[in-house]
Amino acid sequence: MYGLGLFKGLAVTLKNAVTPGRMFTTHQYPNRRISVFELAKASSTNVISYAAKNPAKAVRSAIGLEWVPDRWPQHPRFRGEEFTWYEQRCTGCASCAKYCPLGIIRIVTDPSGRFVQEGEKYAIEVFDIDIGRCMFCGLCVEACPYDALHMGSGFEEGRYTRSGLVIDVNRLRTQPKRPSNWFRPQLEAKDYNPHSGKEATYVDVGRHEKPSEQKQEVKWAKRL
Amino acid sequence: MAIRTEPITINLGPQHPSTHGVFRLRVKFDGELVLDIEPVFGYLHRGTEKLAEERTYVQIVTLTDRLDYVSSMTNNLAYVSAVEKLAGIPVPERAKYLRVICSELQRIASHMIATGFLLQELGAFATPLMYAFRERERILDLFEMLCGARVTLSYMRPGGVTQDAPREFWPALDILMRDMPMYIDELDQLISGNEIVLARTQNAGIIRPEAAINGSLSGPILRASGVKWDLRKANPYEVYDRMEFDVPIGSRGDTYDRYYIRILEMRESVKIIKQCIQQIPEGPTRTPGPFFIRPPVGDAYASVEAPKGELGFYLVSDGGISPYRCKIRAPSLINLSLLREMLVGWKMADMIIIFGSTDIVLGEVDR
Ligand code: SF4
Numbered sequence: 001m002y003g004l005g006l007f008k009g010l011a012v013t014l015k016n017a018v019t020p021g022r023m024f025t026t027h028q029y030p031n032r033r034i035s036v037f038e039l040a041k042a043s044s045t046n047v048i049s050y051a052a053k054n055p056a057k058a059v060r061s062a063i064g065l066e067w068v069p070d071r072w073p074q075h076p077r078f079r080g081e082e083f084t085w086y087e088q089r090c091t092g093c094a095s096c097a098k099y100c101p102l103g104i105i106r107i108v109t110d111p112s113g114r115f116v117q118e119g120e121k122y123a124i125e126v127f128d129i130d131i132g133r134c135m136f137c138g139l140c141v142e143a144c145p146y147d148a149l150h151m152g153s154g155f156e157e158g159r160y161t162r163s164g165l166v167i168d169v170n171r172l173r174t175q176p177k178r179p180s181n182w183f184r185p186q187l188e189a190k191d192y193n194p195h196s197g198k199e200a201t202y203v204d205v206g207r208h209e210k211p212s213e214q215k216q217e218v219k220w221a222k223r224l
Numbered sequence: 225m226a227i228r229t230e231p232i233t234i235n236l237g238p239q240h241p242s243t244h245g246v247f248r249l250r251v252k253f254d255g256e257l258v259l260d261i262e263p264v265f266g267y268l269h270r271g272t273e274k275l276a277e278e279r280t281y282v283q284i285v286t287l288t289d290r291l292d293y294v295s296s297m298t299n300n301l302a303y304v305s306a307v308e309k310l311a312g313i314p315v316p317e318r319a320k321y322l323r324v325i326c327s328e329l330q331r332i333a334s335h336m337i338a339t340g341f342l343l344q345e346l347g348a349f350a351t352p353l354m355y356a357f358r359e360r361e362r363i364l365d366l367f368e369m370l371c372g373a374r375v376t377l378s379y380m381r382p383g384g385v386t387q388d389a390p391r392e393f394w395p396a397l398d399i400l401m402r403d404m405p406m407y408i409d410e411l412d413q414l415i416s417g418n419e420i421v422l423a424r425t426q427n428a429g430i431i432r433p434e435a436a437i438n439g440s441l442s443g444p445i446l447r448a449s450g451v452k453w454d455l456r457k458a459n460p461y462e463v464y465d466r467m468e469f470d471v472p473i474g475s476r477g478d479t480y481d482r483y484y485i486r487i488l489e490m491r492e493s494v495k496i497i498k499q500c501i502q503q504i505p506e507g508p509t510r511t512p513g514p515f516f517i518r519p520p521v522g523d524a525y526a527s528v529e530a531p532k533g534e535l536g537f538y539l540v541s542d543g544g545i546s547p548y549r550c551k552i553r554a555p556s557l558i559n560l561s562l563l564r565e566m567l568v569g570w571k572m573a574d575m576i577i578i579f580g581s582t583d584i585v586l587g588e589v590d591r
């Protein structure tokens with residue numbers, strides 16, 4: 001029968017429109033409206049006792065004025081913006097700057113002034129990452145031999161000026177340390193999740209093992 | 225008596241909503257009939273091949289993401305196989321399976337987009353596209369688990385893949401593979417029998433098999449014309465020789481076949497991924513190697529069956545840390561070679577869907 005195909009197609013649409021759990025829902029990113037039932041469930045009471053306790057909130061949610069944050073969570077490996085950097089671990093070797101395909105990391109270390117003893121490290125004066133040009137490939141993180149630099153886990157880094165997009169050393173020092181698990185199996189082994197809000201200290205992020213001589217040679221010195 | 229009119233030349237693009245990117249077609253119309261076309265491209269030229277000469281072998285992986293930006297995984301794969309051939313780097317078994325899983329997932333995602341946008345160009349505004357994107361989102365979620373990015377993945381490295389899949393990847397992949405046939409059926413049911421789609425696409429923009437071979441087309445467009453040529457069968461790379469799958473071919477080579485081949489290929493991809501999940505061995509996923517790879521002097525060409533066709537990289541090494549020359553055989557560009565045969569003689573509205581059925585991505589055409 002002519003037109004049967006059209007009805008078959010419409011049946012798919014109908015199925016998706018009426019089957020609960022398959023319906024598309026539009027959320028007002030980044031928040032969504034919350035009903036009084038969900039509010040009650042969140043505070044693990046029933047609706048009536050919840051409404052008795054918080055009448056204002058119950059009324060507001062009934063007319064659709066209560067919102068909760070509703071963002072889809074990223075995976076812990078998500079390569080986000082705002083790099084996480086640990087000064088305690090960084091030696092100023094600038095491997096990260098060398099491996100960046102765009103050359104957007106600028107590092108200035110303090111070679112003199114304080115006398116650097118064997119086993120100590122240079123002082124970092126400038127550590128600029130221009131995330132306005134960064135493509136978040138993560139090669140700098142892959143290159144860092146001391147687990148000092150990590151990808152961040154956030155992604156809403158809007159700024160009004162281009163210069164605001166340059167992450168400098170002060171910002172790296174002070175911002176919350178929530179490293180992404182990307183290329184960091186040691187964090188994954190600890191089940192660390194940067195989106196849980198917990199910060200990782202410089203002790204947590206390290207590998208705590210000195211690479212063997214042979215391993216170092218394979219990774220850094222041997223030429224193919 | 226027919227009314228005679230002057231032919232008129234119209235620019236379609238570079239900012240036309242149905243041109244798949246910044247692509248411009250200078251079309252000569254007689255009334256509504258296409259008399260002649262002249263493609264103009266280069267608006268998205270970024271000099272990828274030249275940039276590659278200035279980067280080290282690992283850094284170039286990030287450039288390949290941006291060629292065909294709806295299927296980064298296969299671009300990565302084509303490039304790293306060329307480097308592995310050049311430098312003789314072995315690949316661990318587990319990495320090979322992961323690569324096949326990723327490229328098949330990417331094929332499904334890319335075909336979903338192709339199908340959705342083809343329907344969009346037919347005038348089915350947004351409904352099929354939203355169905356296609358729902359499935360694609362789930363695949364992108366899996367990619368985010370693997371490598372932390374959704375589109376510009378940079379997942380593969382010469383000698384394997386960056387990282388093994390996390391624990392939660394495998395159950396998620398299982399669930400997706402259980403749902404995927406249902407999704408594909410749904411898309412099939414929504415579109416394939418639709419009389420409007422049939423009327424608009426059947427017998428439109430026919431490519432004869434001889435012409436397709438002469439134009440060196442590849443991928444679903446070639447197979448829609450009835451030529452059984454698939455690099456996964458013809459020249460098996462990675463572990464495709466251990467997989468059982470069919471290569472669907474079309475019979476007429478019209479727009480409808482080009483659409484339907486993609487639906488059939490998605491089903492085959494699901495089959496391949498299911499076999500991979502069963503066969504994948506434990507073990508390392510990356511051969512340890514230096515960051516600055518110095519291949520011996522020589523050249524190598526490696527190609528893979530990307531969702532759009534044969535994607536190949538030709539690398540020439542002079543023994544340094546970056547290639548002396550990098551040539552990319554991009555399927556999207558070469559699939560445009562028969563544009564005139566496909567489009568001339570059709571009406572304006574047909575032209576849009578015939579062009580849409582070639583499924584080109586401008587990042588790859590202009591490079
Ligand atoms: S993520 Fe990539 S582009 Fe960004 S700073 Fe690191 S190496 Fe450079």
Ligand code: SF4
Binds near residue numbers: 094096097143146147
């Ligand atoms: S962040 Fe890592 S790679 Fe960069 S200078 Fe510090 S230790 Fe070296």
